[in-house]
Amino acid sequence: MDPLLQVRDLEVQFQTLEGTVHAVNGISYDLDPGQTLGIVGESGCGKSVSVLSLLQLIPEPPGKIAGGEVIYRNEDLLKMEKMDIQNIRGTDISMVFQDPMTSLNPVLTIGRQLNEAQVVHLDITREEARTRSVELLNKVGIPQPAERLTDYPHQFSGGMRQRVMIAMALSCIPSILIADEPTTALDVTIQAQIIELTKNLRDEMDMAVIWITHDLAVIAELADRIIVMYAGFIVEEADVFQLFSNPLHPYALSLLKSIPRVDKHIDDRLATISGFPPNNLNLPPGCSFAPRCDYAVDRCWIEVPLLEGVGPEHRIACWVDVTTGRER
Amino acid sequence: MSDKQRLVRVRELKKYFPITQGIIFQREIGACKAVDDVSFDIYKGETLGLVGESGCGKTTIGRTILQLYRPTSGEVYFDDLDLVSASGSKLRELRKRMQMIFQDPYASLNSRWTISRIIGEPLRVHKLFSGAEQTDRVEELLDLVSIDAHCVNRYPHEFSGGQRQRIGIARALASEPEFIICDEPISALDVSIQAQVVNLLEDLQEQFGLTYLFIAHDLSMVRHICNRVAVMYLGVIAELAYRDELYTNPLHPYTQALLSAVPIPDPVVTRARQRVILEGDPPSPINPPSGCRFHTRCPIAKDYCSEDVPEWREVKKGHWVACHEVKF
Numbered sequence: 001m002d003p004l005l006q007v008r009d010l011e012v013q014f015q016t017l018e019g020t021v022h023a024v025n026g027i028s029y030d031l032d033p034g035q036t037l038g039i040v041g042e043s044g045c046g047k048s049v050s051v052l053s054l055l056q057l058i059p060e061p062p063g064k065i066a067g068g069e070v071i072y073r074n075e076d077l078l079k080m081e082k083m084d085i086q087n088i089r090g091t092d093i094s095m096v097f098q099d100p101m102t103s104l105n106p107v108l109t110i111g112r113q114l115n116e117a118q119v120v121h122l123d124i125t126r127e128e129a130r131t132r133s134v135e136l137l138n139k140v141g142i143p144q145p146a147e148r149l150t151d152y153p154h155q156f157s158g159g160m161r162q163r164v165m166i167a168m169a170l171s172c173i174p175s176i177l178i179a180d181e182p183t184t185a186l187d188v189t190i191q192a193q194i195i196e197l198t199k200n201l202r203d204e205m206d207m208a209v210i211w212i213t214h215d216l217a218v219i220a221e222l223a224d225r226i227i228v229m230y231a232g233f234i235v236e237e238a239d240v241f242q243l244f245s246n247p248l249h250p251y252a253l254s255l256l257k258s259i260p261r262v263d264k265h266i267d268d269r270l271a272t273i274s275g276f277p278p279n280n281l282n283l284p285p286g287c288s289f290a291p292r293c294d295y296a297v298d299r300c301w302i303e304v305p306l307l308e309g310v311g312p313e314h315r316i317a318c319w320v321d322v323t324t325g326r327e328r
Numbered sequence: 329m330s331d332k333q334r335l336v337r338v339r340e341l342k343k344y345f346p347i348t349q350g351i352i353f354q355r356e357i358g359a360c361k362a363v364d365d366v367s368f369d370i371y372k373g374e375t376l377g378l379v380g381e382s383g384c385g386k387t388t389i390g391r392t393i394l395q396l397y398r399p400t401s402g403e404v405y406f407d408d409l410d411l412v413s414a415s416g417s418k419l420r421e422l423r424k425r426m427q428m429i430f431q432d433p434y435a436s437l438n439s440r441w442t443i444s445r446i447i448g449e450p451l452r453v454h455k456l457f458s459g460a461e462q463t464d465r466v467e468e469l470l471d472l473v474s475i476d477a478h479c480v481n482r483y484p485h486e487f488s489g490g491q492r493q494r495i496g497i498a499r500a501l502a503s504e505p506e507f508i509i510c511d512e513p514i515s516a517l518d519v520s521i522q523a524q525v526v527n528l529l530e531d532l533q534e535q536f537g538l539t540y541l542f543i544a545h546d547l548s549m550v551r552h553i554c555n556r557v558a559v560m561y562l563g564v565i566a567e568l569a570y571r572d573e574l575y576t577n578p579l580h581p582y583t584q585a586l587l588s589a590v591p592i593p594d595p596v597v598t599r600a601r602q603r604v605i606l607e608g609d610p611p612s613p614i615n616p617p618s619g620c621r622f623h624t625r626c627p628i629a630k631d632y633c634s635e636d637v638p639e640w641r642e643v644k645k646g647h648w649v650a651c652h653e654v655k656f
Contacts, residue, residue, distance in 0.1 A: 042518040157609040187381035187545065189606045192589035196605055214519055217548075217591035220598050240595050258523040260552035262590040263597065265572060269530065270523035270552065276488045277518065 003030035004208055005054075005093075005176060010068035012046070012053050015061060021280045023049045025232040026068065028307070031176065036202065036209040038223030038240065040216055042277055046232040047212045051178050053078075055093060056085050091121045094169040098181040100161035104153040110137075111149030114168055121172045136167040140197060159190035163197065170201060177202070178210045183218065195221055216259060220244055225313070228252045231278050231288035234307055238314040248323075249316045250295045287319070295320040297327050335507060335539050336370035336393060341402035343385075343392045347614065360614050362388040364563040365402075367640065368648075370507070375533065375540040377554030377571075379547055379586075381610055384560045386543045390509045393541070394426055395419055406507070424454050427500040431512035433492035437484040443470070443495055444480040450502040469498040473528060490521035497528065501536075509541045514549065526553055547590045551575055556646075559583045562621045563613050565640070569647040579643065579654045582622050620652065628653055 012024040024046040031037050041047045052058050054070050054077060070077040072092070077085060089095075097103040105113060114136065115129040124132075130149070137145035140163040153161060162182060169177055179198065183191040199222055202209050211223060219226050219240065226243050228236040228251065236249035247253045257271035275292040284290060290300040299319045307317040321328045344359035363385045370376050378386045391397045393404055395411050404411045406422060414422065427450075430436035437446055447466045451457045457465045467477040473494040475487075484492055493513060500508055510529065514522040526549065532538060544550050550557055551571060558568040559582065567580040578584045585604040592598040606625050611617055617624050623633040633652055642648050643656040 042520060159609055187610075188547070188589045189381065189586060190609065191591075192603065192605050195591075215591070216519075217593040217598070220593050220595040221591045244593065244595050255520060256593060258520060259593055260548045261592055261594070262548040262551055262575070262587060263592050265551055265575070269527050272523040272527060273520040274524075276490055276521060 001032055004033045004035075004072070005031040006069075006071040007031075007050075007054070008069045008071070010050060010053065010070065011066040012049050012058060012063060013066045014063050016281075019281050022283055023063075023232055023280055024053070025283075027229075027232075027234045028068075029227060029234065029237060031208050031210065033175070034202075034206050034208055035225060036211060036223045038219035038226040039210065039212045039229060040214060040219055040226065041229035042214055044277060044280065045229045046280075047229050048180050050229070051095075051180060051210060051212060054178070055089050055095070056080070057095075087121070090117045090169075090174070091172040092174055093176040093178065094172070094174040095178045095180060096162070096165045096169045096182045098184050100158060100165050100185070101153065103165060104161060106153050109150050109152055110156070110164055114149070114164070114171060117168060118171050132171065133167075136171055137164070139170075139201070140164070140167045141193075142167075158186055159193060162186060162190075162194055166194075166197065166201070170205065173205065174207060176208045176210065178212075180212045181214070182211075184213070184215075191218070198222065216244075216256065228255075231283060232280055233288060233304075233317060234315075235289065235318070236316045237307070238311075242311070242314055248310055248314070248321075249318050250293045250320065250322055251289050253322055254294070287317075295322055295325060299327060333372040334369045335372045335407060336541075337403070337405040337408075338369070338389075338393065339367045339403040339405075341366050341389070341392060341404065342400045343388050343397055344400045358614060361563050361616055362613055363392060363399075364613075364616070366560075366563075366565045368558060368565065368568055370539060370541060372506075372539055373533075373537055374555040375542050375553055377550040377557040378541060378543045378560060379545060379550050379557060380560030381545065381586075383562075383610065383613065385563045385613070386545075386560055387511055389560075390428070390511050390541060390543055394423070394428060394509060396428075420453075424450075424456075424503040425505050426507040426509070427503065427505040428509045428511060429493075429496050429500050429513045432516050433489055433496055434484075434516070436496055437492055439484050442481050442483060443475075446484070446495065447499050447502055450499060454503050456503060465502070469502055470495075472501065472532070473498045488521075489517050490524060493517060493525055494528065497525075497532070501532065504536070505538070507539045507541070509543065511543045512545070513542075515544065515546065522549070529553070547587060559586065562610055562616055564621055564650065565648075566622065566651070567647075567649045569644075569649075573644075573647055577647075579647070579649045580622075580651045581626050581628050581653070585627070620650070 008028050009026045010024055011026050014021040014023055039047045053065050065078055114133040118129040134145045142148055142163055183194050223240045226240050227234050230251050236252045247256055254273045273292050278288050286301040286303055287305050290296045305317045305319050307315045309315050319327055341363055342365055343363040344361050346356045347358040348354040349357045380386050392399050444466050447469055448462050451462050470477050475494055514525050542554055554571055556570050557574045559566050561582050567583045578587055585606045588603045608625055619634040619636055620638050623629040638650040638652045640650045
């Protein structure tokens with residue numbers, strides 16, 4: 001099966017007064033049709049920027065896509081003209097953002113905002129769009145959808161707004177849904193609703209999903225594959241079951257050890273990762289994680305490790321074999 | 329717990345915020361019942377977790393205990409001293425012994441003050457140290473939270489989120505309190521930093537015999553750090569029990585739903601779980617549902633649940649619950 005989306009050596013930078021911020025530093029991955037890919041990392045690791053740039057949504061300047069290509073249906077999304085990428089957005093690849101309040105226009109009704117994308121992309125009339133909107137709201141579980149079309153965003157709760165955002169993202173039947181921390185601003189019971197909804201719609205519409213989060217537990221819930229990012233690099237990529245049972249990058253390993261679990265009580269202190277994430281203005285010359293890594297050897301301080309396969313569908317970027325503690 | 333001395337006693341505490349209409353002649357047209365009749369104790373040296381969804385009144389309870397909000401009715405005793413009727417000067421005196429750590433380390437530190445002034449403020453207010461002694465004490469406090477003492481003349485913006493939270497902790501410790509209310513102290517921090525701050529809080533508790541009220545929505549972290557846990561829903565406490573009892577034998581249907589909504593960072597376990605997914609959103613505290621406040625979303629609600637307020641009762645030693653359907 002050919003991948004639906006191929007990202008190759010994507011590099012994104014931001015020019016600031018203090019210098020160049022290296023937000024994404026040459027990442028490559030594939031997304032298969034119908035697959036759910038989870039991208040995890042801490043704030044500032046480049047997870048959002050990496051997906052925003054797929055659709056040329058990075059403000060330029062100060063942002064700049066410094067290199068790489070993103071192949072979707074034999075075309076490079078990064079080189080597309082403005083009008084062409086506009087047709088991809090929403091129809092083929094659509095996005096759901098973290099904060100549903102700031103992503104909806106507060107002075108337009110939900111109905112108008114839902115219809116807009118459909119009228120633009122699907123070439124249908126307003127009446128047809130309205131009928132579809134009612135169906136969509138019903139699908140994402142909003143009660144009395146026909147009446148609620150005339151409501152404004154402030155009349156919806158946070159969870160409901162996120163459902164509206166999902167309805168909007170799905171309105172033109174995309175093949176890829178990108179969800180950028182869609183549940184971070186929501187409570188856990190609402191988060192569970194949104195995850196369940198996304199899973200059902202994904203299976204029903206046979207979509208691929210890229211789900212970005214900082215919460216490893218959410219990824220465990222719904223992803224097929226997982227990418228762990230650190231300082232703009234992919235440090236580990238694996239099948240979700242593989243990564244949680246056998247993490248091989250020191251960062252992923254310590255991250256998993258440092259999060260408590262609701263189903264078990266650990267009497268010991270939590271394992272910590274010392275220090276704090278690097279500043280992407282001045283990345284260290286070698287591996288960016290070396291200053292915080294318990295396994296670092298001399299080579300880690302000099303050379304940036306490449307992402308290499310260590311097993312079927314399992315890649316890591318590390319000079320050290322964590323099982324032996326020695327250089328690979 | 330060997331020492332079962334009560335440090336804080338809260339009885340039938342209520343805090344209503346008035347809702348007014350009109351600009352010059354303000355009329356009260358209703359009340360937001362943020363906290364509506366809660367009673368519990370906090371024992372010396374323990375960590376009591378207070379969990380619930382946003383808007384359920386967790387923070388209001390914390391602030392009302394410290395008399396930062398004056399309660400509408402009810403009693404709060406700290407070390408057998410009545411806080412509700414205490415006068416301003418008496419309260420100021422007592423506040424030396426009870427402090428607070430806030431959620432947002434960006435908003436809770438004055439950005440125009442140096443670190444030495446921020447941490448020195450409680451020392452000045454309570455006239456504890458002055459001059460060179462104060463400088464020494466500030467350095468000692470910074471040392472306690474592992475921040476380089478050379479940083480005393482820096483400003484908050486020069487520190488990362490985790491470091492700022494440490495500064496907030498140092499400030500709370502300055503007056504040598506016995507009781508600290510931690511209001512979501514880690515939810516604004518990155519995953520790899522959360523464990524560091526939690527371990528620091530645990531170390532300080534051991535070193536100084538502190539008592540914590542730990543307000544949080546992360547149930548996994550609460551299971552790690554707390555001795556007892558209280559679950560809130562819409563202004564009332566639904567269930568309170570010792571940690572292991574609450575997590576392994578939750579009796580209230582809300583606690584059961586809440587626990588099952590928390591994702592577990594292990595794909596095998598989390599996908600095999602039976603989940604209770606609650607419908608809808610929490611209702612507004614302005615006109616809370618009659619009877620049991622959870623009846624509108626409760627999977628096992630009976631007719632009488634919408635009429636009778638369930639009694640807050642101890643069904644097993646140390647296990648309190650407010651639900652008609654729990655039979656003991």
